[in-house]
Amino acid sequence: MTPTPRPLCLLAELTYRCPLKCPYCSNPLELRRYRDEMVTTTWQRVLSEAAALGVVQVHFSGGEPLLRRDLHDLIRSARRLDLYTHLSTGATLADEATFERLRSAGLDAVQISLLDVRPSQNDWLAGAASFDKKRRAVEAARQCEFPVTLNVVLHRHNLDRIQEIVELAVQWRVNRLELAHVQYVGWAFRNRAALLPTKEQVERAERVVARARALCEAQLEIVHVLPDYFQQYPKACLHGWGQTFLTVAPDGAVLPCQAAREIPGLTFPNVCDVALADIWFEAPVFQRFRGESWMSEPCRSCERRDLDFGGCRCQAFLLTGDIAATDPVCHLSPVHELVELALRESTAGKIAFRTMPPDGSRPAIPD
Amino acid sequence: MSGNLSRPLLVRHARLRWDDRRGQHQLVFPEGMLVLNESGAAIVRLCDGRTVAELVAALSQSFSDVPLAGDVTVFLDRLAQKGLLRDANT
Ligand code: SF4
Numbered sequence: 375m376t377p378t379p380r381p382l383c384l385l386a387e388l389t390y391r392c393p394l395k396c397p398y399c400s401n402p403l404e405l406r407r408y409r410d411e412m413v414t415t416t417w418q419r420v421l422s423e424a425a426a427l428g429v430v431q432v433h434f435s436g437g438e439p440l441l442r443r444d445l446h447d448l449i450r451s452a453r454r455l456d457l458y459t460h461l462s463t464g465a466t467l468a469d470e471a472t473f474e475r476l477r478s479a480g481l482d483a484v485q486i487s488l489l490d491v492r493p494s495q496n497d498w499l500a501g502a503a504s505f506d507k508k509r510r511a512v513e514a515a516r517q518c519e520f521p522v523t524l525n526v527v528l529h530r531h532n533l534d535r536i537q538e539i540v541e542l543a544v545q546w547r548v549n550r551l552e553l554a555h556v557q558y559v560g561w562a563f564r565n566r567a568a569l570l571p572t573k574e575q576v577e578r579a580e581r582v583v584a585r586a587r588a589l590c591e592a593q594l595e596i597v598h599v600l601p602d603y604f605q606q607y608p609k610a611c612l613h614g615w616g617q618t619f620l621t622v623a624p625d626g627a628v629l630p631c632q633a634a635r636e637i638p639g640l641t642f643p644n645v646c647d648v649a650l651a652d653i654w655f656e657a658p659v660f661q662r663f664r665g666e667s668w669m670s671e672p673c674r675s676c677e678r679r680d681l682d683f684g685g686c687r688c689q690a691f692l693l694t695g696d697i698a699a700t701d702p703v704c705h706l707s708p709v710h711e712l713v714e715l716a717l718r719e720s721t722a723g724k725i726a727f728r729t730m731p732p733d734g735s736r737p738a739i740p741d
Numbered sequence: 742m743s744g745n746l747s748r749p750l751l752v753r754h755a756r757l758r759w760d761d762r763r764g765q766h767q768l769v770f771p772e773g774m775l776v777l778n779e780s781g782a783a784i785v786r787l788c789d790g791r792t793v794a795e796l797v798a799a800l801s802q803s804f805s806d807v808p809l810a811g812d813v814t815v816f817l818d819r820l821a822q823k824g825l826l827r828d829a830n831t
Pocket residue numbers: 392393394395396398399400401436437438463464487728
């Protein structure tokens with residue numbers, strides 16, 4: 375067996391609180407069960423344990439990380455540990471002063487989410503008037519000389535507007551446009567029927583992206599993540615379970631993947647009880663899908679098993695009920711018809727927006 | 742965004758660091774990182790807006806087996822293509 379590599383990337387989910395209601399949010403469905411948030415000093419300990427473990431890049435995320443009043447202190451601590459720091463934000467709470475403070479705290483890069491190029495569509499999907507705020511935030515971040523990635527999650531309702539999205543990204547002078555298709559886990563799985571695009575939409579989008587890439591090469595880097603439901607083979611999820619990525623949830627739970635939290639039968643150690651290095655190297659939940667010994671057929675004897683690692687564990691569980699199954703997206707999966715059935719049954723149906731029950735302690739405005 | 746920079750300057754969002762755990766130089770940027778050897782790290786350290794000729798000259802002070810000027814240019818082009826260098830003149 376190859377030795378376990380050290381993680382390169384920490385996703386620090388500082389809070390699950392968020393003013394938006396994106397219907398494909400990667401946070402748990404049962405948000406009310408996870409209200410606890412670690413205090414500043416605990417997060418600082420997590421950061422130094424992560425640095426000692428070999429982490430190079432930290433993504434401060436959420437929920438909305440700007441709702442944490444100590445965000446600047448955490449960025450400063452991360453930089454003192456020589457970690458490269460990213461902020462992933464919905465950007466409804468950020469003006470130029472915010473970004474100036476983030477800059478002086480040492481933040482390296484900014485990622486801003488946009489739901490659609492049409493303001494009304496964006497605001498409908500986000501569940502809040504947010505388009506203009508996002509536009510101003512992008513401008514403010516560019517003003518402060520941050521490298522900005524604009525992140526647009528793709529699905530049935532915006533896939534036909536890729537051309538306009540690219541034009542907007544050029545106009546907003548972002549450095550990078552990430553067009554990542556919805557991953558059907560968590561909230562997105564609940565909303566799958568309403569979010570899945572048609573095959574024609576996907577094919578058209580591919581052609582549009584290819585053309586746009588050729589045209590904007592000099593100004594804009596475009597990353598396009600294709601929807602795996604339409605592929606022959608699954609994604610190399612996480613570059614392998616417990617190989618590169620590590621997520622720490624707001625309450626301190628340590629997850630190999632942020633979507634894994636609600637899979638029954640998995641137990642996640644908490645960084646408040648156990649050292650991060652011990653969790654990474656020894657926790658059963660991290661060991662479980664390392665290497666190949668957990669695989670069954672057809673993966674076990676497949677020549678692609680060290681390319682895609684059998685696909686996404688969360689997806690395997692959601693579709694088959696067996697977390698160790700071959701990702702059904704793979705056309706070699708014995709139950710691949712589950713994916714084809716979902717594609718046939720998709721309609722522009724009703725959407726369940728992310729909700730978090732009202733909570734008196736929820737701060738309305740960040741620092 | 743291609744090469745031929747007369748005065749290469751490391752862009753603000755790229756950072757050279759030493760990884761103690763792995764024992765390697767890393768040039769880190771938003772999308773990932775490059776692992777560099779000693780001379781690669783030395784070249785990046787010299788990307789402070791001086792000319793390529795000055796850079797090569799300074800390099801020969803710290804390395805007995807100086808990387809050839811041609812190799813240095815190839816390396817700089819590679820970084821420039823990734824958007825990690827800009828020209829200090831512009
Ligand atoms: S996906 Fe949307 S709702 Fe979920 S945390 Fe991000 S911005 Fe908030």
